[in-house]
Amino acid sequence: MATFTGLDILLDPETGLARPRDNGTFLKRYEPREVNNNFTEANAWQYSFSPIHDLKRWQDMLGQSGFSLEGQLDALFDAPSQTVGRDQADITGLIGQYAHGNEPSHHIAWLYAATQHPEKGQARVREILETMYSDQPDGYQGNEDCGQMSAWYVMSSWGLYPLVPGEAQYALAAPLWESVHLPQVGADGVTLNRMGHGPCLMGCLPMDQVLRSDTPGLESIDGEAGVADLFEGHQTYLSQEALEAHPEHVFFTHRTIPEIGRNWSTYTNRHPFVDRRDLDLLPAPRIEVARRFEGSTTASVWMTPSAHAPTQRKVTESQSIRVSSEPGHTSTAYTTKKPNDWSVRVLEGKPNPQYNPGEAALIDGVRGDVDWRKGEWFGLQGQDLSVLVSPPVAKRFKRLEIDFSLLHDQRSWITYPKRVEMYLIKANGEEWLAAWSDYDEIEDIPAEIMHWRTDYRHQGHRMRPKIAGIRFVFKNAGPLPDWHLGAGGETFIFIDEISIQE
Structure with a gap:
């Protein structure tokens, strides 16, 4: 559980981003664009979108501090592309602070599937497909490493992406190809067909459902009209079971997303093993105390996301507070008197x-x-x-x-x-x-x-x-x-x- 809720320690309520901790509190000197030893081959911007194993909790914690996942994604892609700190050759293919040339960023555009505006991510995915790959010797915007650059292109071009490792479902986008056959999926393989044009996806349906008598004709669907009636809401994900249950699927795409007055069916996690009653939205305690002091010093402890009404204690005192049925994260700080x-x-x-x-x-x-x-x-x-x-x-x-x-x-x-x-x-x-x-x-x-x-x-x-x-x-x-x-x-x-x- 401590690992599962590790976000509680690092999510900075002032920025909504991952912030390194030092001596019981957040690191004082902090620049999200800086490449340093707190992150491996990346910076705070690129690692701040990693808690995909618990999207709801992550979004709730962002909301507590006045942020949203969509807003943070917008800020990432709109940020200046210049990094600071150490010169890191792996950070390439930049759109804002998104770095397609390195693994920590690869899933980020697909995270829009968990928001009410997945078309933003679908447009980014199409932009990356069309601008960051070519058939030239230097056709990749980064290090191929273990084949992930190629794998990203292949699955993204199908319109299927395994957003959360270990979860048997895919985030969806508009396929790059008119038709793709996947012979290893299901008993006899699966075919994915694209209907329409453009980077935005309305939804995905089994072909047998599209061909039913009560479904609008394909002639009216293959355009900008008629598609909205097919869906209860915009669709952003597809389970492995649903993919294998039918031999053929149709992806309905548009140049833009029409307003149909209904919400997106957003991407959500599957967590049957987690009892959310034990996941109170409390961050790890923050301890503010001088790492080094002369004479005397006082420690302040925050148990809430904001720095209001701290509890002040002598540095020789210890206090344990139980806030849920599961033990929470422990914060430790040291202070040393100058010799x-x-x-x-x-x-x-x-x-x-x-x-x-x-x-x-x-x-x-x-x-x-x-x-x-x-x-x-x-x-x-x-x-x-x-x-x-x-x-x-x-x-x-x-x-x-x-x-x-x-x-x-x-x-x-x-x-x-x-x-x-x-x-x-x-x-x-x-x-x-x-x-x-x-x-x-x-x-x-x-x-x-x-x-x-x-x-x-x-x-x-x-x-x-x-x-x-x-x-x-x-x-x-x-x-x-x-x-x-x-x-x-x-x-x-x-x-x-x-x-x-x-």
Whole structure:
């Protein structure tokens, strides 16, 4: 059940789209067009139309926040086609933010079958069929992968599409062909016939029903008139049983959809195994608390879709709330008190927006682990980095223990710097090189973290100088070597948690 209702965690009530979560709440920095590590080969727009296993619940949750599935589909296709963030070669064949060249988008145009205006989707399907396929060597608008680009064309051109995997029914559209015979369907095969012209489908009937004496003649049907009387409402789906029950079917198509004063029979799921009494439309709790703080902090918890009237609790308290007969989703947040009163400033180097938790994250007491996609690392590409860490006031230290973490994951272009330098800065602004390390060429080794450590101890009988800061310099390793799959590409430096102990 937790997997079935996973939409509850990620549906953002402010946008109606899937939004990554971080530390108990939605990710603060969010651009639906951005391609980043929160999504595989796509972005929030392209993954936000995935909850097809429970269309009713999805549409109800959208409605709670003032959105509709049709409106979200319109916004997707009307959005600017430019993506931001990582350059992703798989994202091709764009109509708005719909990307026909990659699998996450393939079903999306067909989702209009679950709305009151499926003709919008039928028009998009026809547009894709006619503009994104050709008989040229580069005739596909994307990577063929496991044959899905071809399979999409074949089934869409028949006017049948398996919108929800595992459900024995198809979304319908106007076939591209006048007649198609499917020999492997049913006992003796099935033939699909198109009656009329244009991309819009009124409905589909078995041929034997069309030929009955009480049905308008085919002469009157094969045009723009007479079809409305055949249907109780516009039809958008056909079950596998109905498809196999008759040897021949007729798809009635038009250039436009005539108004007949009746609703569409919209595509709906089949869920005999789900008791909807247990599916209260409550999102996962949202916990707003500083990931890092100085002094004290307060956590706020929202149990409703909107950010009104939060429950405020001390961060040491825990509360469990049962809202249905099934346990709901659990939200967890962590907060860490800053270990000292030192400050940090980046002097040189601009972090990549995807790997920028803020310069304060360099000294917040939260250490990133080898899974750098969690967002705790400070990363920049193709640049040197210079960082200044300072005490509140210049003072004389007898000893300082200094360490920080560096990440190496060459498969992701993250390498150790070729050189690390540490300078101590006196109160008068003078500085001296106190420690340094040089590193070998980029190695083909598994991902790992290196902890760089050094001690500063005052030597001699002279008065200890007042230390006003410590400056670290990280020299970029340069382009990836020839043996690397990304040879010549600019490498990243990933650093986290500069620790200063007096």
